[in-house]
Amino acid sequence: MRMSNGVEWALHSCVTLSQTQEPVPAARLAELHGTPPAYTAKHLQALSRAGIVHSTAGQIGGYTLTRPASEISALEVVRAVDGDEPAYRCAEIRQRGPLGIPAERCSRPCAIARAMAAAQDAWSLALARISVADLAAAIDADSDGTAMADVRRWLTTAAG
Amino acid sequence: MRMSNGVEWALHSCVTLSQTQEPVPAARLAELHGTPPAYTAKHLQALSRAGIVHSTAGQIGGYTLTRPASEISALEVVRAVDGDEPAYRCAEIRQRGPLGIPAERCSRPCAIARAMAAAQDAWSLALARISVADLAAAIDADSDGTAMADVRRWLTTAAG
Numbered sequence: 080m081r082m083s084n085g086v087e088w089a090l091h092s093c094v095t096l097s098q099t100q101e102p103v104p105a106a107r108l109a110e111l112h113g114t115p116p117a118y119t120a121k122h123l124q125a126l127s128r129a130g131i132v133h134s135t136a137g138q139i140g141g142y143t144l145t146r147p148a149s150e151i152s153a154l155e156v157v158r159a160v161d162g163d164e165p166a167y168r169c170a171e172i173r174q175r176g177p178l179g180i181p182a183e184r185c186s187r188p189c190a191i192a193r194a195m196a197a198a199q200d201a202w203s204l205a206l207a208r209i210s211v212a213d214l215a216a217a218i219d220a221d222s223d224g225t226a227m228a229d230v231r232r233w234l235t236t237a238a239g
Numbered sequence: 240m241r242m243s244n245g246v247e248w249a250l251h252s253c254v255t256l257s258q259t260q261e262p263v264p265a266a267r268l269a270e271l272h273g274t275p276p277a278y279t280a281k282h283l284q285a286l287s288r289a290g291i292v293h294s295t296a297g298q299i300g301g302y303t304l305t306r307p308a309s310e311i312s313a314l315e316v317v318r319a320v321d322g323d324e325p326a327y328r329c330a331e332i333r334q335r336g337p338l339g340i341p342a343e344r345c346s347r348p349c350a351i352a353r354a355m356a357a358a359q360d361a362w363s364l365a366l367a368r369i370s371v372a373d374l375a376a377a378i379d380a381d382s383d384g385t386a387m388a389d390v391r392r393w394l395t396t397a398a399g
């Protein structure tokens with residue numbers, strides 16, 4: 080089971096975007112963590128499709144969060160990039176073979192599939208409870224309160 | 240994020256093995272859910288490496304669980320087949336770019352990585368709490384108590 084590595088970039092970029100109301104050009108988001116343009120564009124598109132970021136065109140065009148960072152959960156960002164299919168997919172193997180259960184008696188998911196779904200729910204709930212604002216605050220706390228100020232300062236400087 | 244589809248087979252097969260003390264030949268486990276011999280062998284090997292099943296050679300050779308099914312968790316079976324790497328892997332992107340944090344100040348995992356690890360822990364805990372015996376009981380309850388009796392009966396009949 081492996082998550083797309085774009086999730087790390089997307090979460091960090093949403094934290095960055097939470098530090099400004101001004102649109103941030105894709106090139107600056109790429110510069111911040113040293114990601115290639117195509118990679119950056121692909122994941123910004125995913126965040127945009129999921130309604131997490133909004134792009135504005137024009138000379139000062141770029142990306143902003145669509146909502147306050149306290150209203151965007153880590154789960155939304157993860158799903159935007161990694162998809163929202165559950166990790167475990169039941170192929171109904173209980174219907175196969177000599178003891179196969181007829182499909183019409185399989186309307187309720189298999190007990191094994193239910194256990195796996197419950198685990199996925201526990202995972203989702205943990206991430207639904209954490210917002211992008213929480214992550215920004217936690218990163219800031221780890222840096223003794225300098226990290227987000229550094230991000231804000233960097234965002235207001237001209238691109239290198 | 241996607242789990243190996245062998246997990247479904249492995250969990251069902253452990254439930255099957257929980258119904259007998261006698262070794263069950265790989266060919267019978269393959270027959271039960273219609274899986275190809277190579278697929279079956281590969282996953283039995285994984286379960287064996289993880290210490291969940293034990294193989295005995297000889298004329299009545301086959302596989303047995305190494306412990307009572309109540310002492311084998313769903314988590315162990317999932318990890319045996321799918322591996323135990325966490326789904327989210329932090330590539331330390333915080334160390335990259337113009338605001339990169341020096342590695343020596345990154346001994347504590349990033350707050351984002353910690354949030355992802357906490358979600359993984361919630362997932363693991365949910366599966367650690369469910370045993371193969373629980374799954375067998377739940378499947379049996381779903382069938383109004385006929386499923387495990389059918390498995391036991393089938394296991395005692397000669398291979399077709």
Ligand code: FES
Binds near residue numbers: 189191247
């Ligand atoms: S049939 Fe899919 S988990 Fe049981």
Ligand code: FES
Binds near residue numbers: 334349351352
């Ligand atoms: S550096 Fe990897 S999650 Fe933040």
